[in-house]
Structures are given as C-alpha cells and as structure tokens.
Amino acid sequence: xxxxxxIDPFVQMAGAPDLLVQALWDGLVSGVLYALIALGFVxxxxxxxxxxxxxxxxxxxAALTLVGLYxxxxxxxVALALTLVVMFLLAVAVERVVLRPLVNQPDIILxxxxxxxxxFLIGFGELVFGGNPKAMITAQLGLPRGVIDVEMLGGRVSFxxxxxxxxxxxxxxxxxxxxxxxxxxxxxxxxxVADSHKAALSVGISLNQIWVIVWFAAGVVALAAGIMxxxxxxxxxxxxxxxxxxxxxxxxxxxxxxxxxxxGGLIIGVGEKLGEFxxxxxxxxxxxxxxxxxxxxxxxxxxxxxxxxxxxxERI
Amino acid sequence: xxxxxxxQFRTSYKADMxxxxxxxxxxGLAIILLLAFVATPLFGGGFLLSAVMxxxxxxxxxxxxxxxxxxxxxxLSLGTAGFMGVGAYACYKLTTFFPEVNxxxxxxxxxxxxxxxxxxxxxxxLRIKGFYLAVATLAAQFFLxxxxxxxxxxxxxxxxxxxEAPVRTLFGMPITGPHATPELRYxxxxxxxxxxxxxxxxxVHGRVGRSWMAVRDMDIAAxxxxxxxxxxxxxxxxxxxxxxxxxxxxxVFLWYGSAEPEVFSISQSFxxxxxxxxxxxxxxxxxxxxxxxxxxxxxxLKSLFPMLGLSVGAATIEHITFMVVGAMIIGFLIxxxxxxxxxxxxxxxxxxxxxxxx
Numbered sequence: 001x002x003x004x005x006x007i008d009p010f011v012q013m014a015g016a017p018d019l020l021v022q023a024l025w026d027g028l029v030s031g032v033l034y035a036l037i038a039l040g041f042v043x044x045x046x047x048x049x050x051x052x053x054x055x056x057x058x059x060x061x062a063a064l065t066l067v068g069l070y071x072x073x074x075x076x077x078v079a080l081a082l083t084l085v086v087m088f089l090l091a092v093a094v095e096r097v098v099l100r101p102l103v104n105q106p107d108i109i110l111x112x113x114x115x116x117x118x119x120f121l122i123g124f125g126e127l128v129f130g131g132n133p134k135a136m137i138t139a140q141l142g143l144p145r146g147v148i149d150v151e152m153l154g155g156r157v158s159f160x161x162x163x164x165x166x167x168x169x170x171x172x173x174x175x176x177x178x179x180x181x182x183x184x185x186x187x188x189x190x191x192x193v194a195d196s197h198k199a200a201l202s203v204g205i206s207l208n209q210i211w212v213i214v215w216f217a218a219g220v221v222a223l224a225a226g227i228m229x230x231x232x233x234x235x236x237x238x239x240x241x242x243x244x245x246x247x248x249x250x251x252x253x254x255x256x257x258x259x260x261x262x263x264g265g266l267i268i269g270v271g272e273k274l275g276e277f278x279x280x281x282x283x284x285x286x287x288x289x290x291x292x293x294x295x296x297x298x299x300x301x302x303x304x305x306x307x308x309x310x311x312x313x314e315r316i
Numbered sequence: 317x318x319x320x321x322x323x324q325f326r327t328s329y330k331a332d333m334x335x336x337x338x339x340x341x342x343x344g345l346a347i348i349l350l351l352a353f354v355a356t357p358l359f360g361g362g363f364l365l366s367a368v369m370x371x372x373x374x375x376x377x378x379x380x381x382x383x384x385x386x387x388x389x390x391x392l393s394l395g396t397a398g399f400m401g402v403g404a405y406a407c408y409k410l411t412t413f414f415p416e417v418n419x420x421x422x423x424x425x426x427x428x429x430x431x432x433x434x435x436x437x438x439x440x441x442l443r444i445k446g447f448y449l450a451v452a453t454l455a456a457q458f459f460l461x462x463x464x465x466x467x468x469x470x471x472x473x474x475x476x477x478x479x480e481a482p483v484r485t486l487f488g489m490p491i492t493g494p495h496a497t498p499e500l501r502y503x504x505x506x507x508x509x510x511x512x513x514x515x516x517x518x519x520v521h522g523r524v525g526r527s528w529m530a531v532r533d534m535d536i537a538a539x540x541x542x543x544x545x546x547x548x549x550x551x552x553x554x555x556x557x558x559x560x561x562x563x564x565x566x567x568v569f570l571w572y573g574s575a576e577p578e579v580f581s582i583s584q585s586f587x588x589x590x591x592x593x594x595x596x597x598x599x600x601x602x603x604x605x606x607x608x609x610x611x612x613x614x615x616x617l618k619s620l621f622p623m624l625g626l627s628v629g630a631a632t633i634e635h636i637t638f639m640v641v642g643a644m645i646i647g648f649l650i651x652x653x654x655x656x657x658x659x660x661x662x663x664x665x666x667x668x669x670x671x672x673x674x
Contacts, residue, residue: 051447097646098646101650102649102650105649105653107446108392109649109653111447112593112645112649113645113646113649113650115586115589115590115593115645116641116642116643116644116645116646116649117642117646118642119638119639119641119642119645120638120639120642120643120646121642122635122638122642123634123635123636123637123638123639123640123641123642124635124639126631126635126638127632127635127636127639241582244454244582247450247451247454248451248454250451251448251451255447283466286462286465286466287462289458289461289462290455290458290459290462293451293452293454293455293458293459294455294459296451296455297440297451297452297455300440300443300444300448300451300452301440301443301444304443304444304448
C-alpha cells in the first residue's frame with residue numbers, strides 16, 4: 001500500500017518520461033486557463049475589495065455572447081468587437097445597479113451580491129442564447145488548430161496548437177496588465193483605490209469610473225479565457241463548475257497578487273493532472289474534482305494569506 | 317395595533333430573558349403551531365403537503381443549520397449539501413444494518429455522523445477565515461460528493477448508484493416507501509423540524525449562542541474575553557452539520573424517496589445559502605422565510621404564466637426564475653441587507669407602537 005502511494009508513481013514517472021512530459025504540459029495548459037480566470041478575480045478584488053464570485057460566469061457569458069452573435073449571422077471579428085461592447089455595458093450596469101448602492105457595505109454583503117449577479121447572468125444568458133452547448137468559432141477568429149507531435153524522450157508528445165496560442169495570449173495579457181497597472185495614469189489610480197478607498201476619493205479619483213474600468217478589464221480577461229476554454233471543449237454553463245477551480249488558485253496565490261494568480265494557476269493545474277494521472281487510479285479515479293481544493297487547503301494551513309498575499313494584520 | 321402590551325409586567329429576571337416575552341407572540345406562536353399540526357394535515361390535501369410543505373420544512377431545517385454556522389458564528393460555508401448528503405447516506409446505511417430499529421431514531425442519529433464530518437472539515441477554521449474558509453468548505457463539498465459516487469459501499473453496491481428509502485413503519489403505519497400517506501410524512505417532518513427549531517432557539521439564546529455571536533462579531537476580541545475559539549467554532553460546525561445532516565436524511569427518506577449523488581451538488585449548497593441570506597443572517601425565523609421564498613418562488617412563477625394566459629416553455633420559465641432569483645438577491649441586499657427577518661422586525665415594531673410612528 002505504502003509502496004503504491006509513495007514509490008510506484010515515481011517509478012512510473014521515471015519509466016515513461018514522455019508520458020510525464022505530456023501530463024505536465026496538460027497540467028500547465030489547464031493551469032494557464034485557471035490563472036486567466038483567477039486574474040479576473042484579482043483585478044476586481046484589488047480595486048474594489050469585492051470578491052467577485054460572478055467571474056466564472058462572466059467567462060461563460062462572454063464566450064456565449066461571442067458564439068451567439070456569430071450564429072445570428074454577425075461576422076466573427078465584428079462579433080468579437082460587439083462582445084467587448086457588451087462586456088463594457090455589463091461593467092457599467094454592474095457599477096450602477098450593484099456596486100453603487102452597496103458602497104461601504106461589509107465584504108460579505110458584496111460577495112453575496114455577486115452571487116445574485118451569477119444567477120442573473122445564468123438566466124439571462126440562457127434566455128437569450130439558449131442553454132445548448134455551442135462550439136467555439138476557433139477557425140473564424142484566426143486561431144490555430146491542429147496538433148504538433150514531437151518525438152522526445154523515447155516517445156511521442158503532442159501539443160495542441162490552440163494550447164500554445166492560449167499560453168502566448170495569456171502571457172501577453174499579463175504583461176499588458178502589468179504595464180497598465182505600473183505605467184499608466186489610470187493604473188496608478190487603480191492602485192490608489194486598492195490601497196484605500198477614502199484616500200483615493202480625497203485626492204480626486206472617481207471611484208465609480210475606476211470600478212467601471214476594472215470590471216471592464218475583468219470582462220476582457222473573461223472573454224479571453226472564454227475563447228480559450230471554449231476552443232478546448234465547448235461553450236456551455238457546465239464551465240461554471242470548472243470555473244470554481246479558480247478559487248483554490250486564488251487561495252494559493254493570494255487574493256491581491258497578479259503573479260500569485262499565475263503561479264497558483266500553474267501549481268494547481270500541474271498538481272491536479274499529476275495527481276489524477278499517477279495517484280488517481282489508487283482510489284478509483286475522478287480525483288480531479290476535489291484535489292485542487294485539498295492542495296489549496298494544505299497550503300493555507302501553512303500560509304493563511306496565500307503564497308504572494310499581503311500579510312494579514314488584524315486589529316481590534 | 318395587534319400588540320397591546322399594557323399590563324404585561326416582567327417581575328423576574330427569568331421573565332425578562334424569555335424567548336417570547338410578549339403574550340401576543342406566545343398566542344401567535346400557539347396559533348401557528350396549531351395550524352401547522354392540525355389544520356394543514358386535515359385540510360391541506362396531498363399536493364400541498366408533499367410538494368410544498370414537506371420540501372419547505374426540509375429546506376428550512378437545512379437553512380437553519382447553515383444559519384447557525386454562517387449567520388450566528390460568521391463562518392461562511394459552501395458545503396451544506398455535502399453535509400446533508402452525509403446525513404442521508406448515514407441514515408441509509410444505518411437502517412440497512414438495523415432494519416428493526418425505528419427510522420426516526422436513525423434519522424436523528426445520522427445527524428451525529430454528519431456532525432463528526434463537519435467537525436473534521438471545520439478544523440481549518442481556526443487557522444483561516446472569511447473567503448479562504450469558504451474554499452476549505454468547497455473542498456468538503458466536492459470530496460463528499462465524490463465519495464457518494466465512488467464508494468459503492470455507501471449505496472449498497474446498487475447498479476443505479478442511487479439510494480432508495482426502504483419501507484419503514486411508525487406505530488404500524490408506513491412512513492416511507494410508496495404507501496406512506498403525505499399526512500403522516502408531513503407530521504413526522506414537522507415534529508422533527510419543530511423539535512430541532514426549539515433546541516436551536518434555546519441554544520442561540522443561551523451561553524453557547526452568545527459565544528458564537530461574539531466570535532462572529534470579532535474573533536480576536538472574543539478570544540481576549542475568554543472564549544476559547546477552537547471549541548466554539550467546532551461546536552458551531554458540529555451543530556450546524558447535525559442540522560444539515562438531519563435535513564438531508566429527511567429529504568431522502570420522507571420527501572424524495574430515493575436520491576442520486578447529484579441531489580447533493582454544489583448548486584444545492586448555493587440554494588440554501590441564498591435562503592439564509594434572503595431570510596436574514598442570524599435569525600431563526602428568517603431561515604423559514606428564506607426557504608419559503610426561494611422554494612416557493614419557482615412554484616409561483618410556474619403557475620403564474622398559465623394564469624396570465626401566456627404559453628411559455630418550461631425552459632424559459634426556468635431561465636426567468638434564475639433571473640428573478642438573482643435580481644431579487646441583489647435587490648434585497650440593497651434594500652435590506654439583513655433580510656426578510658429584518659423586515660418582519662420592522663413591521664412588528666410598527667405594530668407595537670401603533671398608532672404612534674415610534
């Protein structure tokens with residue numbers, strides 16, 4: 001038994017390095033996608049202190065809008081632009097209807113409000129675009145498809161082109177966000193708001209404007225994640241459960257850290273895939289559904305604020 | 317108007333600390349209990365009892381359990397359905413092993429199993445709090461649901477993977493299975509829910525409840541005042557899971573009759589959390605209000621469209637229900653963050669001082 005748990009998986013890994021590389025790559029790719037979703041959470045949490053539970057559903061909603069518009073006969077790139085407009089309108093609506101009336105409420109109340117938003121978006125999305133799973137318009141958007149097979153380590157490892165594209169786009173996005181946060185005027189305002197709402201208000205930063213910008217940025221990240229994810233499987237509200245995986249990623253990386261979201265995503269993605277592949281068969285498989293949460297939990301017990309989170313200081 | 321408190325003097329400390337210090341409240345409660353125990357089963361009819369009242373009571377019990385944890389102790393939990401599942405499966409196994417023992421005993425006993433599991437998953441609550449803890453309870457939710465699917469022993473190696481309530485009797489009459497009358501099932505559920513609500517009310521009004529609320533309001537301050545955090549939080553987890561477990565057992569045995577693991581999915585957890593929020597965090601009666609609203613709303617919406625003469629597909633109604641529930645949660649939080657219970661308190665205060673404004 002102990003041999004099966006502690007020794008055998010590593011023997012397998014050493015015995016078939018090509019499979020190990022494949023599992024690692026798969027894990028990294030799903031990690032990138034988790035990280036993209038978590039990134040949306042972090043953006044909103046940093047700037048408004050709202051734990052946005054609706055981020056997962058925003059991913060689905062964005063992808064669904066894109067595909068739905070395309071199915072209605074709108075050309076792919078126009079649909080992409082229109083989806084961006086829809087995400088902007090959503091950001092404005094959220095700021096007006098949800099955030100502004102609830103300003104200065106306890107965190108838990110705002111968290112619950114995003115629950116309400118989640119339900120509303122599920123109902124709205126299904127009402128407008130129908131509940132059936134849809135195929136993502138990968139080819140029409142000019143994204144690469146197909147597989148690259150590489151001979152290595154005495155075996156064949158296959159890389160999906162779309163996965164490589166996803167990794168590249170995610171890196172560009174993170175870099176762009178980093179520049180946006182560090183170098184631009186709005187980015188400075190965002191960081192000011194993240195530090196202190198009151199202080200930011202007192203130096204003339206409009207909270208309402210900042211919130212719209214942040215929610216829109218989260219919407220754009222959601223759209224990117226939605227496209228990538230939709231290309232891997234299909235666009236449906238079943239993604240919502242997968243999107244919950246962003247929560248352990250956040251916990252691992254810390255709620256306020258962009259690099260944390262990325263590193264957390266990769267750790268969770270790889271850990272989950274390796275766990276499923278090498279240790280899953282011992283208990284009957286399907287451990288992917290909860291392994292991520294246990295990995296996060298194990299980290300939490302040692303670092304309650306996450307890997308890169310700010311130290312939690314409590315005062316009475 | 318309804319409340320004329322003239323002449324009701326509280327002459328002892330005990331009377332002052334009573335749960336219902338006003339006589340009209342006591343009369344009102346007696347009337348409600350009378351209606352629930354006598355009038356509803358007599359005049360309710362099968363549909364009302366088995367499709368409205370029993371689910372409502374079951375959800376109210378689960379919401380009550382979550383409210384003890386989230387509303388009173390301030391520990392956000394997203395694993396309610398998992399704990400309900402533990403209760404249901406424990407009850408199923410117990411009644412399989414000991415078929416001759418009364419089912420009611422096992423329903424209550426299964427609560428202890430889910431309490432034990434709840435304590436286990438509540439252990440991280442000492443180290444982590446807030447949203448981080450929510451993730452920890454998600455671990456419980458997904459892990460428990462995985463167990464319900466992957467451990468065949470739990471469902472007696474059924475081919476279907478579902479658990480089915482065997483026929484059990486109470487005083488010679490069947491309370492589960494196809495021949496159980498809705499009236500009897502309803503009375504059993506109502507008795508258990510009423511008993512547990514009474515216990516919960518005593519808990520939260522006493523020393524235990526006060527220490528829970530102290531932990532909720534500021535755990536460091538509570539610790540400084542001499543409340544030991546670990547036992548207090550774990551007790552909250554245990555009691556809450558006990559209630560959820562009993563609710564789960566009731567749900568499978570006296571409402572559904574059989575259940576698949578999907579019944580205890582994460583969306584069920586969210587639904588119960590909504591009931592708690594809409595009803596009012598930290599209010600027992602709010603749990604009942606919330607359950608009535610969230611469970612009742614889809615039923616009302618479903619019957620509303622045909623009444624208006626609109627022919628709308630079942631799927632559309634479901635989508636609209638989602639939208640309405642979502643919008644309602646946001647609306648309630650904006651108008652009244654403390655939920656239906658707070659609205660009830662306001663109304664009651666108005667009635668007490670009527671005709672004066674305050």
